Amino acid sequence: MTGTAAVPEPVLLGVRHHGPGSARAVRAALDRCRPTAVLIEGPPEADALIPLATDQHMRPPVALLAHVAGEPGRAAFWPFAEFSPEWVALRWALAHGVPVRFIDLPAAHTLALGVGDEPGRVPGSIPRAGIDPGAGTGTGEGITPGAGDEPRRGPESDAGPEGALGPAGAAHPRTDPLAVLAGAAGYDDPEVWWEDVVEHRRGEGDALAPFEVVAEAMGELRSALGEERDTDAIREAHMRLRLREARREFGGVVAVVCGAWHVPALAERRTVAADRQALKGLPKAKVEIGWVPWTHRRLSRHSGYGAGIASPGWYGHLFRSPDRPVERWMTDVARLLRAEGQPVSSAHVIEAVRLAETLAAMRGRPLAGLAETVDAIRAVMCDGSDVPLALVRDRLVVGDVLGEVPDAAPASPLQRDLDRQRRTLRLKPEAAARDCEFDLRKDTDAARSRLLHRLRLLGVDWGEPLPSRGGLGTFRESWRLCWEPELSVRIAEAGAWGTTVEGAATAKAESLAREAATLAGITGLAERCLLAGLPDALPVVMRALADRAALDSDVGHLAQALPALVRSVRYGDVRRTDTAALAEVAAGLAERVFVGLPAACAGLDTDAATEMRGHVDAVHQAVALLAGTADEPAAVTGPATTPGLRDRWAAVLKVLAERDALPGGIRGRATRLLLDDGRLPHERAARLMGLVLSAGTPPAEAAAWIEGFLGTGGSGGMLLVHDERLLALVDGWLTAVPPDAFTGVLPLLRRTFSAFEPGVRRTLGDRVRRHNTPGPGPDPSPHGAPAGFGPALDPRRAAAVLPTMRLLLGTGPEAVTTEAGPTGTGGEPV
């Protein structure tokens, strides 16, 4: 090296990313050696963004996000938690007025490289679990832009300690360095080993000593494990160059905070020329970079991106608590459990601490770690049960912390993605409300509709759907667009969900599905996913839906959920999206309703029975729709299940209609539905009605039956007009109701009959009068037709409808003539 003589050696602080012990040690080391500059492993493009770290509105966890300009899907993340050593170093330097630089390979190269390395990677595609392709140990995260919204594990990835943690490490041909060290120390789990020797140490002694030990161990490992990967070599060359530059510029002691794995490489002496050579000819991409808010959940491994730290909440606690971490932790847990109604006393806390410490001693660990505390909490505070423990894991071990980024931070990639789409779709953000109508058969309009639906899922209510003006058409959608300034804030908030509108909406929908409280909420969500064109979110939503349906024992909930679900199936059908999975779930849901309905109808009071009657109607329609969809040859649903769906529903209705113990309204409705479907002969319906309306049934029950049978929509009146027998039964029953009971049933009957159209009511009245006063008027029964009707079809009058029918159906004249005959008769009674 050139100027070594004058400049003291740099302080190399090798850390494990997101290690609270490392963070503490870094702070102590910086306090001690008072460097003239701090260099941090991270993308140099972010140097300009560093001052924002002290902004009062900046609250970790946050992440630096770099993505290729115009392609937010190709992105890389460097997350920082409060307890990340890098974050601590950053804050320390800013607080002490010491210059800070990021020294890793520029994101421009890493992003370009990542794409080059992996021809198969489609920008914006779903990120693979592993994070860095090369990952695992040794590689920088930088290298592999995790695609899409999947945050990678971030800077840490480096080899160091953390590399070891990710599953990616397994894929990598090289052994996990941490595992080697841990194995040498007699540990099965490398993470536990690292915690014991580094993270759980609390600082006495020389602040720099631990770093020397770690550096030495890493040096041994690097020589034992052989050559590093190319990408590592390139990154380290770059770091060395930047380090040299900084030492020349600032003089004095320069501190470097980087993954422990890189420390030996930075200490190595290589010529500038060799390092320059290594960096020559790297591909470059235009990159945009910014701060985005992050969450503990995304830091944690639970989020499904395969790498990260398992317990950010616990680490945060270790970092924050000045002393007695286990005692403080147990107190927090007790407080949480108490708030949730679990009886936990201080005595419990004491015992839990003792058990955790004894366990740690038995397992030979210096301090009770997460595993010991969790075991102790389960045995002492949770009565051995995992249920309250799950709460502890979720709220404390992982934690609900949500980061914040100041408004001054540059626009988020999500915002840029939205801007880009807005331009393509020619949708201007205007403050004034504007109504527009989309024809979903056109690509642009369909894309606009999808964008608005996605934004709504993200809580950005730019557009508000209006009831369609065109009536029932499935191809039209009406929206009211109105851009309000606070929507920008919402978009910034939504940035934590992903970098593209689609990715973020998918992530949000999946999270909503997991948290949804009611079954109907999830079916609604499924519908929204279809509208928003988020096929990737559907499997998760469907799974949540199936799970909840299976566990929900309230048939009412199931019946409520079914119609929306069936609508989704229909809708997807119209749009030719693949809804096979949806149809399967819907069929399963229907099946559960069938099984549970008869039992659920028993023992209901009047209000509940009325509500249940509504459910029966809704399920009836849904089943008809569902069976209709499934019958189409295109549908993929299992042939074994669907043909019988209607039949099985009819069987359920029969049970409902004939079981005496059920409320009258429901029995009546079931009878009517069967009758309308032609599954119940008229004689049988009449017999059922006769039974109900005979003296043995309390009048109120009979009136409820009539209400159920004749329906509240008024369609039942026509039935009475046409069926002499039914009318006679009603009439006979009504006249036989005892006077004191009559006042009781009157309101019900009035409600039922007043819903009929006036014409129908008049006809009914006429016929009842005629029926009761035999003599005048034409004899009702010479030709078997009811009074007021001709003996047979009147072709002349029936033909008058045909032109209108043709118009309605849009068919040729021949098609109509064959069909109009039979259908026309019912429609022309007067």
Add this chain to the structure above:
Amino acid sequence: MTVPGIQTDALRPHAEDAFAHELKALAAADDRPRPERWRLSPWAVAMYLLGGTLPDGTVITPKYVGPRRIVEVAVTTLATDRALLLLGVPGTAKTWVSEHLAAAVSGDSTLLVQGTAGTPEEAIRYGWNYARLLAEGPSRDALVPSPVMRAMAEGMTARVEELTRIPADVQDTLITVLSEKTLPVPELGQEVQAVRGFNLIATANDRDRGVNELSSALRRRFNTVVLPLPATAEDEVGIVARRVDQIGRSLDLPATPDGIDEIRRVVTVFRELRDGVTADGRTRLKSPSGTLSTAEAISVVTGGLALAAHFGDGVLRAGDVAAGILGAVVRDPAADRVIWQEYLETVVRERDGWKDFYRACREVAA
């Protein structure tokens, strides 16, 4: 109570006798610190239960097959002065674990109180030898100590089986023992203080509702460890098959060569309903109110075997177990029946090769 000396022809020898050589080898190899009056260190106790090989080549057989964590927490609890409560459905080896823990820690697993609805206070505190009481008046000699009292005096591990079956007022006599570590004898104006090394292991069944729940005052004195059901279906099929075989032989039922498939089916049904999810993990199910423990699966299969042997063709078929399963699953006639029907319609009907079972169940349920 206990007869001193080892009976070699005992039908079932105590754990400390049956595994005496393992305990001896462990004690010899064990160089870690032992709590006072413990025969082994906590580490060696855990090894005794979980199995392993000692440096001198002695193989320690595993006594408990299950998560290591559970054994570690249990042993650690005994090393503190908190009592240990083992919870679990029947057939999860609670008694077995408690016996072996006592044998390894104190070398004596016989200080046992069997909990029943009729367990009196004397079984936990002390009774009197009335002949002596009348002849000599109240004295220490006329007092008959309970196993708990002996364990306290000698610093041993006492065991209480089926704690939740003991009437609540009798249960609560344990509170003084566990918190004050003393047992007063007011008749003599004396007390028996527990010496170091004393602790108590209780077992209880956590699925039987309606028995005597522990008062929270008592519950607080225990660290609770829940023993899980067999982790995999294969484990459970193995357990059921082995037990059925033993029972079948003692009932002189003919051996059934093809029964294993039917056993697997019964175990699958039980596990799926118990766990509330199908074996492939794709469909959630409701769980019925019954325990559906391994023990019940065993009795369903045994009953099916008897049916097949006496009224069928000697081969265990779907029809032979269907009625038994229905009886085990449908405990609450209203809610459980719906759950069972849902299961039949949404899971069983669609499953390949289960047609016969579906039909048999439909027939029984009708």
